[in-house]
Amino acid sequence: MKVLVTGATGFVGRHLVSALLARGCEVRAVARNAQTAQGMPWINDVEFIAADIHAADLDVRALTAGIDALAHLAWPGLPNYRALFHFEHNLMADYRFIKSAVEAGVKQVLVTGTCFEYGMQSGPLSETTEPRPSNPYGLAKHTLHLFLQSLQQERPFTLQWARLFYLHGEGQNPNSLLAALDRAIDAGDASFNMSAGEQLRDFLPIENAAEYLATILQVRDFNGVINCASGQPVSVRVLVEQRLRERGATLDLNLGHYPYPTHEPMAFWAVVERLQQLLEAQRSN
Template identity: 75%
Template sequence: MKVLVTGATGFVGRHLVAALLERGHSVRAVARNVQSARQLPWFDDVEFVAADVHAEHLDLAGLTAGVDVLVHLAWPGLPNYQALFHFEHNLFADYRFIKRAVEAGVTQVLVTGTCFEYGMQSGPLSETATPQPSNPYGLAKNTLRVFLETLRQQLPFNLQWARLFYLYGEGQNPNSLLASLDRAIDAGAERFDMSAGEQLRDYLPIEAAAEYLARLLELRDFSGVVNCASGRPIAVRTLVEQRLRERGASIALNLGHYGYPSHEPMAFWGVTQRLQQLLGAEHGV
């Protein structure tokens, strides 16, 4: 297949492009900064287009020519989940971009959503749970999904909505938990400031998430919402201690230095039954 990937140089994008190439697909990678793209190992193996997909005069016909699937990852403004920018700008700009792509002939679209669409609901979260977003980012993402599902009633296309939970690995936000921990270890710090670490989260390596997304888009007839998660809750403190063992590091954890975030429940994780059914438990989902 020929896959158009927006946000190709982002955390998820750089790994997804690699996974798609590994699986034998042709990739047209789109990002705003060509210099960032040149630093990635797959640059010479893709058709790279330097463009802002929100630009008013974007050549959609040229960008989507010959494309089988659009994977839309681009979403400026993260990791500030509270910014009004998410629904004042991104929501409508993304809707217009995807609608124009479908009008140009794209018949399958995969968009990454977020676990924040579930809001403050606790425990195991399945795709059948009613979304209750409680921050602007989650609200914007969920509203985009509703817009696109409504669009499908007039312009039929396959819409695959993959809700991402907590991803980690190469290229992650440098201020994220494990990136901050690695930096403290590398610097020889004596202690690491963190919350009490009792909250339960769903963490998935970025390589696994990229593989799941690549395989989902190969299901040409599937439309719907699917959790992209491990399905296994883990306490944040346990995750940190696990990383310390992996690194062979001894660093004192300053537990309780930070309070718990107000925009997240204490315990939630993704139910992955649908993901397993779609991709097959025999493949290690």
């Protein structure tokens, strides 16, 4: 199986490329920055193309020639979820790219969505929960999904929409919670500023997420939405305390230093029955 991965040097992309190669897949990896790509451990094992998929002069037919599936991860501008460019620029640029890929003959497309498509809804969130995005990023992703579903009616193709929740691990944004905590530990800080930490989230190591996405890609006939998450609600404070134990570190948690974010509900997590069924079916094959 030959997979074209966009955003290949990003947080998710770099791990997905590794997971696909480990499964014996061929990978054509696309990213804007060739210098960053040279630092990837897999650079000599893939066909790498330095390109901006949003460029007007991009030859999409040449880029997608010979591939079996497109794994579309590229999405500039994160983690600024509230910026208007998510729908003013990214939405239509992404739609044009994916439409061009489908018109060029790509029959299977996996796109990473987001838990922010569910908006401010609390509790367990399943793929059948009606999306109610409440920030520009979630709105843009949800709208892209709707556009692609409409495109399917005109040009049939398999669309795998994988909603990611809270990922952590190597390559994560340096301003994310665990990355900041690791810096504080490494610096020998006496304390760490954070929120009160009682909010419940669905956290997943990036390596697990990459394995799940690789599995979804290899289930060639799966079409639809799938939550890519752990299915386990864990409080932010428990996550931080767990990392401290893993690192053998002790520092005082300055709980309540930051207010709770206003763009997220206090408690939400994924229902992952669909994912578990798909994983189990793959294991039994």
